[in-house]
Amino acid sequence: MSEVVIEVSLRSPNDGSRWSLSCELYVPRVLPEISSFPFFQSTTKSANVTLADSAQMYTILNKKYLIFELFNGKDYVEDADRGSNLDATDLKILEELQADASLSNVELARRVHLSPSPCLARVRALEERGLIRQYVALLEAKHLGLHLNVFISISLKQQSRQALQEFEERITLRDEVMECYLMTGDEDYLLRVAVPDMPALESFILEQLSPIAQVEKIRSSFALKQVRYKTALPLHNL
DSSP states (O other): OOOEEEEEEEEEEETEEEEEEEEEEEOOOOOOOGGHHHHHHHHHEEEEEEHHHHHHHHHHHHHHHHHEEEGGOOOEOOOSSSTHHHHHHHHHHHHHHOOTTTTOHHHHHTTOOHHHHHHHHHHHHHHTTTOOOOOOOOOOOOGGGOEEEEEEEEEOOOOOOHHHHHHHHHHTTTEEEEEEEEEEOOOSSEEEEESSSOOOHHHHIIIIITTTTTEEEEEEEEEEEEOOOOOOOOOOOO
């Protein structure tokens, strides 16, 4: 998709009054349905558009493509899959933010070769689509005294919906549990737990896991060395 910044002057069909709004549209390079609209023919990307034309343009675009409208801070999100229609600039923005979410908008815009306003609009649109879930600071576990990274396999006595729900509700309350996955195979759940030492691990197993009524087996494995750890998702093949 290409980026088009336009200044649109809307004309009321009733009394002829006019008002202006600025908006940034992310649209495909070729979209025959709207190629006839005046602002696509204008080298200045500025045109007068009737309310009827504006409504028609919005209807066409909003069916398939993302529109971010600066006027009144409104944003409109496409109904297609959230991960679809990402162009190279969107992917570059996501890549940069995954590497360093503390980047200022000005610096991010410089790195992805946009001006600050279109860059900010794209970031907000990615947030609205749910592609950016949240911004966090990654802490160094060892510097905080959390020296043990433990993987715990859990087998339940039964795999009913209620049993799974009760276990998940209990386990998500524990800060020590960094990750929890419902698994295929012999074990039902795999946990990754961060604790400072063996007494803390023993306390977690005996006081938190064992009392859960549905737990049948608990098996622990220690990570001797963390070969690789990353939070950035692979984007190159999207």
